[in-house]
Amino acid sequence: MRSLLFVPADSPKKLDKAMTSGADALIIDLEDSIAHDAKAHAREVAAAFLKSVAGMPSRPQLIVRVNGLQTGLTDADLDAIVGAKPDAIMLPKAEGGASIVHTDAKLAVREALNDLPDGSIKILAIATETAAALFLAGSYAGASARMSALTWGAEDLSAEFGAEANRDAQGRVLDPYRLARTLCLAGAAAAEVAAIDTVFVDFRDGEGLRRECEEARRDGFAGKMAIHPAQVPVINELFTPTADATAQAQAIVDAFAASPGVGVVSINGVMIDRPHLVRAKRLLARAAARN
Ligand code: COA
Ligand code: MG
Numbered sequence: 001m002r003s004l005l006f007v008p009a010d011s012p013k014k015l016d017k018a019m020t021s022g023a024d025a026l027i028i029d030l031e032d033s034i035a036h037d038a039k040a041h042a043r044e045v046a047a048a049f050l051k052s053v054a055g056m057p058s059r060p061q062l063i064v065r066v067n068g069l070q071t072g073l074t075d076a077d078l079d080a081i082v083g084a085k086p087d088a089i090m091l092p093k094a095e096g097g098a099s100i101v102h103t104d105a106k107l108a109v110r111e112a113l114n115d116l117p118d119g120s121i122k123i124l125a126i127a128t129e130t131a132a133a134l135f136l137a138g139s140y141a142g143a144s145a146r147m148s149a150l151t152w153g154a155e156d157l158s159a160e161f162g163a164e165a166n167r168d169a170q171g172r173v174l175d176p177y178r179l180a181r182t183l184c185l186a187g188a189a190a191a192e193v194a195a196i197d198t199v200f201v202d203f204r205d206g207e208g209l210r211r212e213c214e215e216a217r218r219d220g221f222a223g224k225m226a227i228h229p230a231q232v233p234v235i236n237e238l239f240t241p242t243a244d245a246t247a248q249a250q251a252i253v254d255a256f257a258a259s260p261g262v263g264v265v266s267i268n269g270v271m272i273d274r275p276h277l278v279r280a281k282r283l284l285a286r287a288a289a290r291n
Contacts, residue, residue: 001025001061001149002223002239003232004196008033009046009064018060019053021229022236025061030077031068031092032155039073043080050084061087063124068093069102082110088122088148093129093156096136097143100125104144122148124196127187128180129156137187151196151225152184171200171208185220194222203228213238222286241287249280249287 005023007014009030018026028049034042046064053059064086067073070093078089091103100123107121123146127137134157140147154177158166166177173181181198188195197216200209209231216224217239224235241249255265256277264273 001194001196003226003235004063004223005060005226005229005232006033006065006199008042009049010034010038010042012045012049015045015049017229019056021232023060023226023229023232024223024236025063025087027063027065027090027225028086029065030073030081031065039067039076043077047081047084050081050086054085063088063090065090065092068129069099074103074106078106078110082107082116082121083114085114085116086121088124090124090126090151092126092153093133094125094127095130095133096139097141098136098139100140100143100147104146107146119145122146124149124151126151126153127184128152128154129160131157131160134180134183137183138190140187140191140193143191147191147193149194149196149222150184150188150191152180152198154180154198171202171205189220195220197221197224199225199227200231201227203231206230206234209234210238240290241283245283246287249283252276252280253284 001024003023004025004027005018005021006027006029007018009028015028028046030039030042030046050062053062064081066077066089068091089107091099094100103123108118111118111120123144125140125147127140127150128134140150154166154173157177157180161176163176166174168174185195197212200212202208213224213235223239226232226235251267252272255267255272256262259265264271266272
């Protein structure tokens with residue numbers, strides 16, 4: 001998944017618009033963009049929407065962001081939406097593998113009650129929204145076969161830190177949150193799931209978004225969350241492997257295939273060894289997923 005577009009669950013108009021945005025996934029939000037008193041209504045709108053679009057051909061992945069385990073609202077969220085068969089849920093304020101095990105159990109019970117195959121609903125976790133979560137970023141491996149991605153966020157974390165800002169005047173992420181970003185990458189790699197970059201909230205700043213996508217792709221993120229449809233084409237473009245990158249990766253795979261049992265080869269005067277091969281195969285898999 002390259003682009004994951006947030007849509008407040010209580011807005012049928014935005015939900016419809018999001019379907020034609022070109023996003024690989026929609027994140028239907030029951031959490032921060034929904035006021036406390038509007039949660040019950042938002043759950044109903046979300047479930048009705050999921051049911052209405054479930055059978056559409058070539059639709060985006062449908063992910064519901066539920067409220068965190070600390071809120072006491074997660075059970076009611078899941079009661080309302082599991083029967084409508086979302087592809088995945090997003091767990092905010094996750095605190096390590098234990099919170100995934102906990103969420104896995106909640107999903108398993110509701111899948112059984114709704115006659116859905118066990119494990120069919122995946123989990124994406126936001127792994128850096130509390131201070132405690134940072135120390136648990138390495139604990140996701142093996143927590144649940146449902147885990148499909150980790151992402152990170154700076155808003156709740158900066159509130160918890162008592163910080164004045166999480167970006168500088170040029171919109172660049174400040175040091176404490178760069179650590180959170182790196183822990184997300186490391187936690188995802190250790191758990192062998194995709195890392196997804198956080199949102200860029202200044203949705204009129206196309207250049208800023210482009211720069212952040214380039215940095216994220218360079219560092220190993222597979223995609224990025226969006227808050228506005230205008231961000232989707234930029235994210236899709238920058239997270240789709242270019243023809244050049246694909247050709248280069250294919251050349252590396254071919255060079256190793258031509259010399260079985262060899263650990264290092266040279267291509268155009270540059271040393272290429274096993275880590276390059278791993279990276280090349282991963283890029284080709286990503287390119288193939290787009291075809
Ligand atoms: N999904 C689908 N449609 C969206 C959208 C989104 N995330 N954000 C904006 N749109 C629609 C608007 O409804 C509007 O539609 P229209 O032309 O038919 O009236 C159009 O895109 C242009 O929107 P614009 O006027 O530029 O922005 P806005 O002021 O209406 O909305 C936000 C700005 C931030 C409120 C809106 O982008 C939004 O709700 N984003 C998601 C917020 C969220 O989920 N946050 C939680 C995660 S951080
Ligand atoms: Mg939040």
